[in-house]
Amino acid sequence: MAVTTNDTRKRGIAEVLDDPVAHAAFLNAFPNLVWCADGEGGCSFVNQAWADFTGRSLVQERGAGWLESVHAEDRERLQREWSQALGLRRRFESEYRLRRADGEHGWVHHAADPVTDDTGRLAGYLGACHDVSERRAAEISARARAQEVRLLADHVPVLISHFDRDLRCLFANKAYAEMWGLTVDSVLGRTVEEIIGKPGYAEIEPHIRCVMRGETVTYERALPESGGGPRVIEVNLVPRFGDDGAVLAAFVLISDITRHRLAEQAVRDSEERLRKFADATHEGIVFHEEGVISDCNDAALRIIGHRYEDLVGRPVIDFVAPDSRDAVLYNIRMGYERPYEGAILHRDGGRIDVEFTGKVMPYKGRQYRMTVIRDIRDRKEAEARIHFLAHHDTLTGLPNRVLLMDRLEFILASAQRRGSRVGVLFLDLDHFKTVNDSLGHAAGDALLRLVAGRIESTIRSVDVVARIGGDEFLVILPDLESEISPVAVAGKLIEAVREPAVLEGRGISPSASIGIAVYPRDGTSADTLIKNADAAMYLAKEGGRGNFRFFGETP
Numbered sequence: 001m002a003v004t005t006n007d008t009r010k011r012g013i014a015e016v017l018d019d020p021v022a023h024a025a026f027l028n029a030f031p032n033l034v035w036c037a038d039g040e041g042g043c044s045f046v047n048q049a050w051a052d053f054t055g056r057s058l059v060q061e062r063g064a065g066w067l068e069s070v071h072a073e074d075r076e077r078l079q080r081e082w083s084q085a086l087g088l089r090r091r092f093e094s095e096y097r098l099r100r101a102d103g104e105h106g107w108v109h110h111a112a113d114p115v116t117d118d119t120g121r122l123a124g125y126l127g128a129c130h131d132v133s134e135r136r137a138a139e140i141s142a143r144a145r146a147q148e149v150r151l152l153a154d155h156v157p158v159l160i161s162h163f164d165r166d167l168r169c170l171f172a173n174k175a176y177a178e179m180w181g182l183t184v185d186s187v188l189g190r191t192v193e194e195i196i197g198k199p200g201y202a203e204i205e206p207h208i209r210c211v212m213r214g215e216t217v218t219y220e221r222a223l224p225e226s227g228g229g230p231r232v233i234e235v236n237l238v239p240r241f242g243d244d245g246a247v248l249a250a251f252v253l254i255s256d257i258t259r260h261r262l263a264e265q266a267v268r269d270s271e272e273r274l275r276k277f278a279d280a281t282h283e284g285i286v287f288h289e290e291g292v293i294s295d296c297n298d299a300a301l302r303i304i305g306h307r308y309e310d311l312v313g314r315p316v317i318d319f320v321a322p323d324s325r326d327a328v329l330y331n332i333r334m335g336y337e338r339p340y341e342g343a344i345l346h347r348d349g350g351r352i353d354v355e356f357t358g359k360v361m362p363y364k365g366r367q368y369r370m371t372v373i374r375d376i377r378d379r380k381e382a383e384a385r386i387h388f389l390a391h392h393d394t395l396t397g398l399p400n401r402v403l404l405m406d407r408l409e410f411i412l413a414s415a416q417r418r419g420s421r422v423g424v425l426f427l428d429l430d431h432f433k434t435v436n437d438s439l440g441h442a443a444g445d446a447l448l449r450l451v452a453g454r455i456e457s458t459i460r461s462v463d464v465v466a467r468i469g470g471d472e473f474l475v476i477l478p479d480l481e482s483e484i485s486p487v488a489v490a491g492k493l494i495e496a497v498r499e500p501a502v503l504e505g506r507g508i509s510p511s512a513s514i515g516i517a518v519y520p521r522d523g524t525s526a527d528t529l530i531k532n533a534d535a536a537m538y539l540a541k542e543g544g545r546g547n548f549r550f551f552g553e554t555p
Helices: 007-018 020-028 048-054 065-069 072-088 133-153 174-179 192-196 198-212 258-269 271-278 298-304 322-334 377-391 401-418 432-439 441-458 486-498 526-542
Strands: 033-038 043-046 092-099 105-116 122-131 159-164 169-172 217-224 230-241 247-256 284-289 292-296 340-345 351-363 366-375 421-429 464-469 472-480 501-503 506-508 512-519 548-550
Touching: 020 033, 033 048, 033 105, 043 065, 048 092, 065 072, 072 092, 092 122, 105 133, 159 174, 169 174, 174 247, 192 198, 198 217, 198 230, 198 247, 230 258, 247 377, 284 298, 298 340, 298 351, 298 366, 322 340, 322 351, 351 377, 377 401, 401 421, 401 464, 401 472, 401 526, 421 441, 421 486, 421 526, 432 441, 432 506, 441 464, 441 472, 441 486, 441 501, 472 486, 486 512, 486 548, 512 526, 526 548
Parallel strands: 512 548
Antiparallel strands: 033 043, 033 122, 092 105, 105 122, 159 169, 159 247, 217 230, 230 247, 284 292, 284 366, 340 351, 351 366, 421 472, 421 512, 464 472, 501 506
C-alpha cells in the first residue's frame, strides 16, 4: 500500500495529524500494517494491525525498535535500503521477513512515501505492509519444480521446447538449443522463425497453424547436417489449453529418427544392403508373410529377448501385447505404412512400449511385410515423469495442490449428485520449525516423509491425501456416513503421527493438529471447505495442539 502526496491529500493528512486521536483512529482502521516514521527516519507510529501481527506495542517499535522484529538475515539490507530512500527523500519499497506474534516469520511487502509540510520540509514517511508469505512460498516451490524439470529435460533423449501463442520460446532443454547452435539462455525469447530460419519456418508453418487451432500434430522433417548428411526428425506439437479452452501455448517434442528412416531406405534399395544395415541398426526389423515371421535382425532379438529360432515360423501376433493385437492385425490387414504405437512382450514377461512402422515389400513374386520396431520406453518414461512432477510433491510423492484440487472438485461434484457428505481434514504438524531449527532441514524433510507414510497407511484406499505446502497436509474423506464420521479418522491420524520416531539419531515425539470441515454443512466449494478446515485447525492449535476441532466448534 502507498499513500499519495498531492496537495489535497497533504492537507487532509495534515489535518488528521494535528489531532492525535483522529490520527490513530484513521490509521487503525486500515487492515494492512500501517507504519509512520518521523523526519529522522525513526518509527513514530504503528497501527493496531501491526501490533496484532508482531505482538509488539508502539513503545517497543519507536525509533529503531521496529527493526527488532525484522529477520536477522534481512535486517542489514533493509536498513541500507531505508537509509538510501530517506537520504534521497524518495519512495521506499522492500520485501523482508517480519516476526509474527507467534514467533514465526512471514514475508511482507513494505511501501512508504515521504510526507512534506507546507514549506516542503520532510515531515516523515507514511506507509504500510501486507503479507506476501504465500506468494513467496509459491515462488520458492515453483523454482524448485523448475530446477527438477530442467534436470529431467536435459537428461532425456528427446528435444523439448515450449512456445507461447506469439511463437516465442518459453523453455528449451539443452539438446534442443544445441541442435540450432544456441544455448539454453540465448534461445529463450526467440521466435520459431528466428531459431530455425525463414525457409524452415515456411516449411512448418501449416503445422503451427494446426497446433494453434488445438490439434496435436506429428510430422517428419529432414535437416541438413553440417557434414553434408541429412538428419530426419520426428516432431510432435502438443497444444496447451487455458481454463477457457483457448490455446495458450504449444509443447514441442523432437526425436531424431534418422536411423529409423535410413533402415527403411535400405530395404527399398536392396535386400543385401538391408541385411547389412539391419544387423547394425538399434531398431528391430521383422519380416513376415501373412502374419508369420520369416526373418528378423539382431536388434529385434535384443528388444524381444528371444533367440532367432524362437521367432522364425511363429505368428508375429504371439509377441504382441494383448491390448495392441487388434491394432497390429488391422494395420497388417489394411497394409498401412504409417507409424503407430503399441507394445510387445519380452521373453521375461515384461511389456515394452514401441513404435511400429510397416512396409509392404514384393520379393520373388510374393508380398512380404517388413515391420520396424523402435523402442520408445525412454520417451514414454520422460513424458510420464514430467506429468508426475507437475502433479505430485517431490519430497513425499503425495499429490500436490494442483492434483488435490482436481480430485476434490470431482469428489464434491459426485457428492452433490448423490446427496452424500465429504470430510476435509487440514493437518498441520506441531512445532515443525523446532525440528528444522534443532536437527536441520534434512531431518525436517525426513519427518515430512515419515508423516506422509503414516497418513497413507491410516486412511482408506478411497480417501485422498496431499501435501499442500510446508508441514501442511490435506485429507479428503468421501461418502461419510454422518457429519461426525471424521472424528474416528482424525483420532487415528493423531495417534499415527504421535508414534515416536528417531531422526538424526535423536528420538522425537511428533504431533499434529487437525481442523475438520464437512460438505455441505461447512461449505460447498473446494476453496471454502479448505479455508474452513484451516480455520478449524488453528482452533485445535489454540486448544493445546495434538487434537482436532470441527469448523464452527466452540473452543
